[in-house]
Amino acid sequence: MFVRLLRRSMDINRYAALIVVAVLLTSLGTAAGQDDDGDARLRLRATPNVAFAPASVLFVGQIRGGPDDNEELYCPTVEWEWDDDTISSQTVDCDPFEPGVTEIQRRFSVRHTFDYAGQYDVRLHLKQGDDVVITSRVRVEIRGNNRRFR
Incomplete structure (x- = not known):
């Protein structure tokens, strides 16, 4: 029993x-970035997210979910807003979009150096023209004795 x-x-x-x-x-x-309705989501990571000034930080944005042939996300202008009074932007020349054939880029990475201590809310915007299609943000903390006055 x-x-x-x-x-x-x-x-x-x-x-x-x-x-x-x-x-x-x-x-x-x-x-991991999949909406229940299958919409694309942008996730942004920083490595390291805490460092001492001056600090070189690697940022990686990744689109999760959504279709591979999403015209709205095809060939975007990639804009990095650093929260240190600087912005980086990149627009590339792409082939014309073909539904069912063309695939979107899903990974975006860049390295940025923060010279001064502080907390920075870094934003990644994927844009079509002047319109922001999708955006994400991550906070990094830079430590040190050399704070910048804003």
Whole structure:
């Protein structure tokens, strides 16, 4: 009798563990940038996100979700707003868009140096003309004794 109860308990625990794993995997898919409705999301990361001035920081933006042939996100102007009174912008010349054929760029990276201590809210904007299509931000903290006055 005890052995049977122990086996049932183990089966229930396995079943519960499978449910927990399924729920975690589902939530990780959403947290990784997939909207429930399949819209594209832009995620921005900074490495390192805490450093000492002067600090060179690598920023990586990644589009998650949405279709690969999203015309709205094809060949955007990439604008980095550094929150240190500077902006970097890049526009490239692209081939004409072809639905079902053309694929969007999903990864954008750049390195920026912060000379002064402070907290910086860095923003990545993907634009078509003057219109911001999608944007994301990340905060970096630069430490040191050389604060800049704003």
